[in-house]
Amino acid sequence: MRAHASSCPAADPVIDVQAVYKSFDSVEAVRGVDLRIMEGQFTAILGPNGAGKTTLVEMIEGIQKPEQGSIRITGLPWRGNEDALHRIMGISLQETRFVDRLTVFETIRLFAGFYDLDNGRVDEIIDMTGLCEKRDAYVVELSGGQRQRLALGLALLNHPAILILDEPTTGLDPNARREIWSILLALKKKCRTSLVLTTHYMEEAEHLCDRIVIMDAGKILAQGSLDQLLENHCAGKIIAFSLEPDVDVSDAAWMDGPFPVRWNTDQRKGSFEVTQIENDLPAFIDYLKARQWKLKDMECRRKTLDDLFVSMTGRRLHE
Amino acid sequence: MNKRIHTGQFARLFAAHFKEIIRKPEVIFWGVIFPILMSLGLGIAFTGKGDIVRTIAVIDAGIPSDPAGGPAGAIGGFLERHAEKIPAQGRHPARYRIDLDNENLGRTTFYFISTPWEEARTLLKRGNLNVIMEESAEQIQYHFDPLNTDAQLIYLKLSAMFTDNRAQIPASRNEGIRPLTLDGTRYIDFLIPGLIAMNIMMSCMWGMSYGTIEKRSRKLLRRMVATPMRKSHYLASLMAVRILMNFIEGVLLVVFAWLMFDVKIQGSIAAVMAIFIAGNIAFGGIAMFTSSRTASTEAGNGLINAIVMPMMVLSGIFFSYHNFPDWSIPLIRILPLTMLTDGIRSVFIEGAGISGIVLPAGILTAIGIIFFSVGLRIFKWH
Numbered sequence: 077m078r079a080h081a082s083s084c085p086a087a088d089p090v091i092d093v094q095a096v097y098k099s100f101d102s103v104e105a106v107r108g109v110d111l112r113i114m115e116g117q118f119t120a121i122l123g124p125n126g127a128g129k130t131t132l133v134e135m136i137e138g139i140q141k142p143e144q145g146s147i148r149i150t151g152l153p154w155r156g157n158e159d160a161l162h163r164i165m166g167i168s169l170q171e172t173r174f175v176d177r178l179t180v181f182e183t184i185r186l187f188a189g190f191y192d193l194d195n196g197r198v199d200e201i202i203d204m205t206g207l208c209e210k211r212d213a214y215v216v217e218l219s220g221g222q223r224q225r226l227a228l229g230l231a232l233l234n235h236p237a238i239l240i241l242d243e244p245t246t247g248l249d250p251n252a253r254r255e256i257w258s259i260l261l262a263l264k265k266k267c268r269t270s271l272v273l274t275t276h277y278m279e280e281a282e283h284l285c286d287r288i289v290i291m292d293a294g295k296i297l298a299q300g301s302l303d304q305l306l307e308n309h310c311a312g313k314i315i316a317f318s319l320e321p322d323v324d325v326s327d328a329a330w331m332d333g334p335f336p337v338r339w340n341t342d343q344r345k346g347s348f349e350v351t352q353i354e355n356d357l358p359a360f361i362d363y364l365k366a367r368q369w370k371l372k373d374m375e376c377r378r379k380t381l382d383d384l385f386v387s388m389t390g391r392r393l394h395e
Numbered sequence: 396m397n398k399r400i401h402t403g404q405f406a407r408l409f410a411a412h413f414k415e416i417i418r419k420p421e422v423i424f425w426g427v428i429f430p431i432l433m434s435l436g437l438g439i440a441f442t443g444k445g446d447i448v449r450t451i452a453v454i455d456a457g458i459p460s461d462p463a464g465g466p467a468g469a470i471g472g473f474l475e476r477h478a479e480k481i482p483a484q485g486r487h488p489a490r491y492r493i494d495l496d497n498e499n500l501g502r503t504t505f506y507f508i509s510t511p512w513e514e515a516r517t518l519l520k521r522g523n524l525n526v527i528m529e530e531s532a533e534q535i536q537y538h539f540d541p542l543n544t545d546a547q548l549i550y551l552k553l554s555a556m557f558t559d560n561r562a563q564i565p566a567s568r569n570e571g572i573r574p575l576t577l578d579g580t581r582y583i584d585f586l587i588p589g590l591i592a593m594n595i596m597m598s599c600m601w602g603m604s605y606g607t608i609e610k611r612s613r614k615l616l617r618r619m620v621a622t623p624m625r626k627s628h629y630l631a632s633l634m635a636v637r638i639l640m641n642f643i644e645g646v647l648l649v650v651f652a653w654l655m656f657d658v659k660i661q662g663s664i665a666a667v668m669a670i671f672i673a674g675n676i677a678f679g680g681i682a683m684f685t686s687s688r689t690a691s692t693e694a695g696n697g698l699i700n701a702i703v704m705p706m707m708v709l710s711g712i713f714f715s716y717h718n719f720p721d722w723s724i725p726l727i728r729i730l731p732l733t734m735l736t737d738g739i740r741s742v743f744i745e746g747a748g749i750s751g752i753v754l755p756a757g758i759l760t761a762i763g764i765i766f767f768s769v770g771l772r773i774f775k776w777h
């Protein structure tokens with residue numbers, strides 16, 4: 077086996093994506109993406125539905141072929157290295173449905189056979205993903221969270237140096253999501269695995285990953301650690317508030333004021349960016365007092381990734 | 396990579412495919428129970444030694460609507476003299492009955508009912524009637540479809556009875572009837588090889604083809620090829636499981652037919668195996684080709700039906716394709732299902748040996764290999 081994460085010097089990226097393009101019929105799904113992932117790094121690709129996340133990671137996984145650009149995994153292109161790269165990579169696809177009437181154990185054992193692993197490893201995986209109770213249950217009987225854990229377990233079978241998960245927690249309730257998170261965090265402590273996961277949950281990216289790549293409409297908009305992103309792109313703070321129902325305010329009322337409020341008339345909520353809360357907040361309160369507009373509630377906070385996304389695209393992550 | 400890896404991979408794929416199949420109740424039903432029920436139903440319906448019963452309508456006037464009212468006309472008079480009078484009971488109207496017994500042919504029973512023209516025609520169309528008799532000017536007239544050989548036969552018998560004025564077919568002059576009871580001449584002997592062939596086709600097309608299309612639509616196929624799995628192992632294990640299942644199903648059907656109807660294989664077992672394997676290769680290849688591109692189970696459904704249905708109708712599973720027009724026979728004979736059915740039949744009922752099925756088995760294998768290679772070339776794993 078030539079390709080092994082350890083065989084490449086630490087400075088080289090394990091995943092190197094350069095100027096990659098891919099389109100379907102009329103849709104340009106990925107439009108010029110450059111991405112380098114270093115060994116041991118946990119990276120989230122954060123973006124709304126249709127951003128091109130799946131297309132991008134499936135090209136990295138060798139499932140789809142880029143139209144232009146190059147993709148190298150541990151320095152190797154896919155072409156001619158399929159078998160070697162399949163052995164160092166673990167993946168879970170967005171929504172794979174396994175055979176209904178195979179048990180959890182049988183499903184994992186089937187995949188273990190592809191890597192020449194024995195039943196001992198199968199039991200380790202069942203243990204690691206907390207599926208002991210469901211060991212002999214048919215796949216069709218599993219809950220959504222259990223299915224996602226099964227998919228994750230299959231991805232972990234071969235001790236992958238590179239793990240790529242496409243929306244591993246989409247559609248799960250917060251508990252089930254946290255179970256997946258804890259499996260991944262345990263992995264981070266123990267192994268030098270490099271992880272790429274796609275998500276449209278800001279919290280997931282923040283909680284799990286060292287590095288966040290924000291993607292929309294086939295392009296990378298920004299990338300870096302959470303702090304870097306917030307510092308570079310979201311220097312300011314946010315003041316968000318709502319007004320009492322009897323106050324009659326329209327969009328227009330804010331137009332002439334000193335504050336750049338984005339006002340939602342239906343929900344009677346507004347928010348705006350400020351640079352310094354200490355100066356701007358008293359001024360805002362005075363402004364409200366002068367008009368006798370009563371506050372219902374108010375919060376001052378640091379900007380989030382969602383705010384960042386809004387300021388870059390005008391839309392929220394969930395739409 | 397050592398050898399063990401590959402055998403381990405193949406064995407696990409084989410086990411997984413096998414379990415996947417046998418855990419589907421519908422597989423057991425369609426593969427095992429359905430062919431047996433079919434052979435049972437059709438076998439009893441067409442092989443039983445039951446009496447032949449035929450119904451003849453006599454247009455009004457011929458028989459008085461109230462049989463007690465006495466005879467009217469020549470037909471009525473004949474029936475009054477020679478037939479048993481049966482009063483109306485249940486859904487049957489009053490009717491006359493004549494039994495013709497023959498020690499070699501069994502019993503033929505004729506029922507005569509009285510109906511107006513309109514009703515007789517409706518009953519004839521529905522198949523409730525075989526012949527219509529009418530009397531005009533002292534003459535008996537018979538109405539029936541001249542293309543219906545059964546009706547012709549009835550006409551001959553009736554005409555003989557009414558001409559001789561006795562409820563009997565004239566005893567033959569110097570000739571005798573010797574019922575032919577060679578092995579393999581009954582309908583069930585014809586049917587069983589057809590059902591075996593049909594099952595091979597159905598099970599390859601629905602089991603392999605549909606199964607693969609479903610795995611593609613569930614993105615399982617692309618998940619599997621994102622591992623070091625050998626694609627050839629996937630396909631070979633699929634094929635091997637299918638041959639095993641078809642073998643089990645075929646053996647069960649043959650054993651059932653042997654116990655129930657005393658169906659026997661006249662030719663060599665080796666020849667049966669050879670044509671059976673060739674049939675599996677042919678339909679395995681066609682199934683693989685059919686499932687090579689589509690990821691939609693609806694499209695797959697239509698595609699499989701489009702391939703299976705014409706062969707089901709044309710290939711002579713249930714009745715001989717020699718009833719189709721002459722020009723179509725050469726075309727029908729090159730259909731894979733026809734070749735397979737004819738091949739199995741030649742061994743089962745004509746006693747063919749290996750040499751008798753070399754040609755169809757060779758062609759079927761070639762068909763399978765061609766479809767398989769083309770299918771593999773265009774196969775969409777992702």
Ligand SMILES: Nc1ncnc2c1ncn2[C@@H]1O[C@H](COP(=O)(O)OP(=O)(O)O)[C@@H](O)[C@H]1O
Nearest residue numbers: 100103105123124125126127128129130131132
């Ligand atoms: N196989 C395909 N055929 C046609 N359009 C596709 C296909 N896959 C993706 N797309 C389109 O490409 C865009 C990006 O899709 P995708 O990569 O799945 O986004 P995401 O995973 O971020 O939701 C979408 O507009 C989607 O409709």
Ligand SMILES: [Mg+2]
Nearest residue numbers: 129130170243
């Ligand atoms: Mg996606």
